[in-house]
Amino acid sequence: MGALLATAAMTMTPSLALAQAKAAAFPGGPVTLIVPYAAGGLTDNLARALGQRLTEKWGQPVVVDNRAGGGTVIGTAAAARAPADGHTLLVTSFGFTTNQFMVRNLPYKQSALEPLALISVAPSxxxxxxxxxxxxxxxxxxxxxxxxxxxxxxxxxxxxxxxxxxxxxxxxxxxxxxxxxxxxxxxxxxxxxxxxxxxxxxxxxxxxxxxxxxxxxxxxxxxxxxxxxxxxxxxxxxxxxxxSKFATGSWFGVLVPEGTPREIQNRLYTDIRSILETKSMQEAIDRSGTEPALMTQAEFAAYLKAEGEKWGPVIREKNIRPD
Missing domain, CATH: 3.40.190.10 (Periplasmic binding protein-like II)
Structure with a gap:
């Protein structure tokens, strides 16, 4: 039994080492931030502020790609179909939570995008x-x-x-x-x-x-x-x-295609978190009229799950549909 475990560990070690090497070398080229809103809006402004600082940190171009339309469905679907290699991220907002209840026949699964990092929130x-x-x-x-x-x-x-x-x-x-x-x-x-x-x-x-x-x-x-x-x-x-439990507003965050390697996700989260903690980024967030809301990746995932549980019943009860 001990020999088997030792053999398994030896066979796993090269794979783990390769994954860690890829994460250390990431990104190996340009990174795209898909924003499912028009240029000039709040989500776009936050994405550009983040992208500028990621460019400086990585020494690689970080490009904002505005894919507006369909109540954020068009851009979100594009991000969901992107390669799960960390080079395409989705910077989105409130609509990601609610479209699963409002839009019939979404062209993507809600699970096709994994929560990575919350940027900020904007209470109403x-x-x-x-x-x-x-x-x-x-x-x-x-x-x-x-x-x-x-x-x-x-x-x-x-x-x-x-x-x-x-x-x-x-x-x-x-x-x-x-x-x-x-x-x-x-x-x-x-x-x-x-x-x-x-x-x-x-x-x-x-x-x-x-x-x-x-x-x-x-x-x-x-x-x-x-x-x-x-x-x-x-x-x-x-x-x-x-x-007594009334709380509402918008959130702004980064998601990655499902299946993005955990080592790459960890690298992305660490780098984005370090930027969110800087004074210049916090000032950019404040100028946007939102407020910083630092969370771990697990906390962000739990936050989005809770948002869905809060808004789903309201949307169904009132039969709310997007424009």
Whole structure:
């Protein structure tokens, strides 16, 4: 028996040594970051900030490839079909979690991409027009329950994170809403400013309108205080028991094709993590309006699993479909 084990160890050692040598030599050429969104957006900006620093670290070009369309399905499918050698990564966001519930006949399996590293998160803030007679979450809920017409809540599109956040909020407080989808955050915020709609979940970027007195911010959708909006009360702590677990927002992270060798994944994670811990990258994340959220690879995988378990029932109950 001992001889057999010794023989097995000897036969495995060259393979292990080869794998470790490949990881040490990685990357052996250009690396592509597929972004399933248009250039200039938040996910794209974060990918480019990360890619620039990976280029400097590796001495190899790291190219951002924008594959927008299909509600992120086109770019995600391209990444899922890529060789599992670490030279093609997917930098994506919220839609990766929700498309499995919203899109029929996805051209890829959810398991075809493995979570690698979380870059940052962006908690949502609930904004309302000044005409809404509420200055905090309890007052808003009371208004929603007493108003003869449902609150009109804008979003950046059917199936977007602001849309699903609004549906979750309404479901938890047991009050209907009228959802008004737009083609992006900008048009939705413009109509909120004009009073055509009454509320919208958005990022901290719209806090400038609060300072100008054009909107009211009633709370941030986190369980604890947010560094991105330290003056706002977390909706979960606002005093409405039904909302005690309300937390929503976007996440931004890196995934790799299924089957990418573990040694390569470890090398990728270590290098990306080291960049995420630098001051320059954290400043880039802060400028994006998001906040760093360092996790191990296992923690990131568990986080995405929990996101799916949270959003799946809401999407099915409300029969949410993307634009």
């Amino acid at each position: 803030i609930l904004f309302v027009h000044p005409s809404v007679p509420a200055n905090n979450i309890p007052e808003l809920v009371n208004y929603m329950k007493s108003s003869p017409t449902p609150l009109t809540i804008a979003s950046s599109g059917n199936g977007s994170s602001p849309h699903i956040a609004a549906e979750l909020f309404a479901s938890m407080v047991g009050t209907p809403i009228t959802h008004v989808p737009y083609r992006g955050n900008g048009p939705g915020i413009n109509d909120l400013l004009g009073g055509q709609v009454q509320a919208m979940f958005d990022s901290k970027a719209s806090l400038s309108y609060v300072k100008a007195g054009r909107l009211k911010a009633l709370g941030v959708a986190t369980l604890q205080k947010s560094s991105q909006a330290p003056d706002l009360t977390p909706i979960a702590q606002a005093g409405v028991p039904a909302l």
